[in-house]
Amino acid sequence: MSPRGLSIEDIFVLIPALNEAESIASVIGRLRALGCSHIRVINNGSTDDTAAIARGAGAVVIDEPVAGYGMACWRGLQDLPEHARWVLFCDADGCDELEALPRFIAAAREGADLVLADRLSLSNSAEKLTLPQRFGNRLAVVLIRLVWGARFNDLGPMRLVNRLLLHEIDMKDRGFGWTVEMQIRAAQLSACFTEIPVAYQSRRHGRSKISGTVRGVIMAGTTILSTIAYHALWPRGADLKIASLRRTL
Template identity: 45%
Template structure:
């Protein structure tokens, strides 16, 4: 794949302090369009993202998956010949390192992989960047995927790249916390050629809407496990 067309989808909810930094660090020479899906923010996330050069979509229906699906809907409106080769997903809170995008897409470009997960477990975690319940949840989920589907992942990290054609095959549906694990379980079931690359991960700007609260952590953990088992 020579000089692929790459689009980036970033779900964002009240990330006015971080989204500008995320956009600034994305290597523009690698990306055609950055799509920020404003997921019902009550702050200036949309304005900051637009000022940073992103295409801003409004998705008032809350949920991480709903925001990602809005970005996919935008891409699907393009004529067939203008659709991307690769879609990259990353978070808006500046916990990911957007400058690592070339490393994340490299296995697709050079070795024809279908899906690449940026693995925080294999990379460098800044102290405090992941809560203990997140680390345990990732271990449990990826262990279950290995045991049930005989497919090895080490992380459910948000920073990931996938061939657009393969993304469509997954028929993604989850509206919220189960989005990342749904993608990986469906990829395992369809025997996608998948791999992981080590990525860095730092303390996010602001407070997490999921791991930052006990309720959010419990709901996310329940949804992830439910998603793994319902897709068997």
């Protein structure tokens, strides 16, 4: 599924954004400096100038008024051009190490269909996450390992995924369970994945919609755990048959 000839032109960048006017231009500029020319910002109900600034920075902006991280990501995937063979998801807050993208591409060229940012392997990076974030991510990946045997280290938002794998995954979540569902489904499908240690940065502008409030932390934790429980109790039978068949080939 992973072509060795992957180039930057094959990658379509999707950036969900909610009130990130102070950081979105920098994120787009950094991506363009890396050679990314296909950048789509999904404006998820911003009340500031996020959309206008993103357009001014050279991105295509799509409005998705229905709130939800997964809803914004799903909207961004609609009507992708044929040449978009790979999709890069990243955040609009400027915390992701976008400059690690060449390493993501190298991993994809070596055979990975899903390349994930690992914010927890580097101590200087991990300490930038809040305690609830670190605990929640560790608990989630341990549960995924116990149920499906896949050894993830993080649920980082920055991820490069093969479009064909995305089609197989068939994402259903429309909220904060988007990232964990993608990794669970990749495990169920026995997809080839790898994680790249990244230098995650503290947020410079605004406040996180998740870790910035007690309510956000509780909701995120509940969503992640309920998503894991749902997929553990009600696996998609056809996909498990596909995964079993792959292991016998």
